[in-house]
Amino acid sequence: MTMRFDLPTVADLHDAALAARLQHKIDQKTKPLGSLGRLETLALQLGLILGSEAPELRAPQMLVCAGDHGLAARGVSAFPSDVTWQMVENFLAGGACVSVLARQHGIALTVADCGVRHDFAPRPGLVDAKVGPGTADALSGPAMTAEQCALALSNGVRIVKDLPGNALLLGEMGIGNTSAASLLLARLGGLDIADCTGAGTGLDTAAVARKTEVLREVLLKHPQAQAPLDVLAVFGGFEIATLAGAVLQAAAERRVIVVDGFIASSAVLVATRLNAHQAPAVLQRCVFAHRSGERGHALMLAQLQAQPLLDLGLRLGEGSGAALAWPLLVSACTVLREMASFESAGVSEKNA
Numbered sequence: 001m002t003m004r005f006d007l008p009t010v011a012d013l014h015d016a017a018l019a020a021r022l023q024h025k026i027d028q029k030t031k032p033l034g035s036l037g038r039l040e041t042l043a044l045q046l047g048l049i050l051g052s053e054a055p056e057l058r059a060p061q062m063l064v065c066a067g068d069h070g071l072a073a074r075g076v077s078a079f080p081s082d083v084t085w086q087m088v089e090n091f092l093a094g095g096a097c098v099s100v101l102a103r104q105h106g107i108a109l110t111v112a113d114c115g116v117r118h119d120f121a122p123r124p125g126l127v128d129a130k131v132g133p134g135t136a137d138a139l140s141g142p143a144m145t146a147e148q149c150a151l152a153l154s155n156g157v158r159i160v161k162d163l164p165g166n167a168l169l170l171g172e173m174g175i176g177n178t179s180a181a182s183l184l185l186a187r188l189g190g191l192d193i194a195d196c197t198g199a200g201t202g203l204d205t206a207a208v209a210r211k212t213e214v215l216r217e218v219l220l221k222h223p224q225a226q227a228p229l230d231v232l233a234v235f236g237g238f239e240i241a242t243l244a245g246a247v248l249q250a251a252a253e254r255r256v257i258v259v260d261g262f263i264a265s266s267a268v269l270v271a272t273r274l275n276a277h278q279a280p281a282v283l284q285r286c287v288f289a290h291r292s293g294e295r296g297h298a299l300m301l302a303q304l305q306a307q308p309l310l311d312l313g314l315r316l317g318e319g320s321g322a323a324l325a326w327p328l329l330v331s332a333c334t335v336l337r338e339m340a341s342f343e344s345a346g347v348s349e350k351n352a
């Protein structure tokens with residue numbers, strides 16, 4: 001498959017001098033060395049991404065990408081596909097979990113229709129990035145054509161270019177999309193599909209076993225899909241492809257990328273594989289908000305060598321976990337900027 005546009009180039013951020021200055025600044029704060037634990041590595045990462053010893057997060061943007069999945073007709077979800085468009089309406093009406101949390105934290109919310117099986121009335125906060133009325137059934141053929149896949153990726157690039165701020169939070173909505181994410185993980189990670197497949201919206205044990213067998217059949221149907229772009233097109237998710245494009249553009253612009261759960265992480269996995277030598281640079285910009293309760297997310301995080309901030313048993317999606325983690329990022333930057341040093345506060349240092 002050939003691309004019809006150039007994916008964004010993500011430059012390395014090897015600023016050893018800034019890293020040393022940031023670490024020194026963190027170590028000189030009025031606290032025992034390392035006592036702020038994970039917040040310290042987070043502060044260091046945010047300083048490096050934003051290129052500052054006094055980083056400030058500006059105009060955070062939550063991007064929720066929505067799409068429908070042909071595979072949903074195979075009984076792989078506990079809910080009907082209509083829930084996708086109904087939840088998009090709920091996001092825009094302000095009643096969904098991500099709407100509430102984004103409002104609480106002053107995060108702007110944009111919902112992108114990447115391919116929901118429904119016609120939405122245009123309104124503020126809704127971006128039309130529709131590639132089609134849901135993907136095709138991956139058990140019958142590829143979920144997306146090469147053209148559709150390229151269009152979804154370029155839509156993600158375009159959406160991010162139009163958003164202000166220096167932080168992007170990633171969320172998604174799509175009945176059936178845990179199946180797409182599990183397929184992507186299994187093929188890109190060379191893993192057994194049983195280890196990558198979970199309950200999604202709430203399947204019971206027997207239904208998870210049936211879902212696993214459907215996904216195993218899908219993998220057997222597409223042995224030729226091995227190159228990352230082909231894998232993305234064949235197993236799909238218009239919203240996942242759009243998010244992958246958004247990740248690459250945000251990384252190229254040196255935005256802080258806050259990744260939600262299993263499906264949002266699969267978009268990052270794809271983004272890192274589309275151009276493998278850029279993978280460390282892409283991951284350097286990513287903060288993984290939490291470890292989802294979805295089976296497979298721990299394996300996905302291991303593939304990405306990612307250490308999530310929270311482990312709350314969340315498995316909602318929408319960007320809810322990213323919004324919940326957001327205040328930790330704000331605190332990490334505030335501590336870096338405002339906390340006194342031993343010298344400035346006149347506090348005695350550790351005994352020699």
Ligand SMILES: O=C(O)c1ccc[n+]([C@@H]2O[C@H](COP(=O)([O-])O)[C@@H](O)[C@H]2O)c1
Pocket residue numbers: 076077078079172173174175176177178179199200201202260261262263264292293294297314315316317318
């Ligand atoms: O983000 C997660 O970790 C997560 C885990 C399980 C389910 N979800 C959400 O549930 C939907 C997909 O579940 P399913 O069962 O329809 O594949 C989709 O809208 C996701 O946002 C999300």
Ligand SMILES: Cc1cc2nc[nH]c2cc1C
Pocket residue numbers: 079083087172173174201316317318
């Ligand atoms: C109600 C509902 C809300 C969701 N939000 C994200 N995925 C979802 C799936 C369902 C079923």
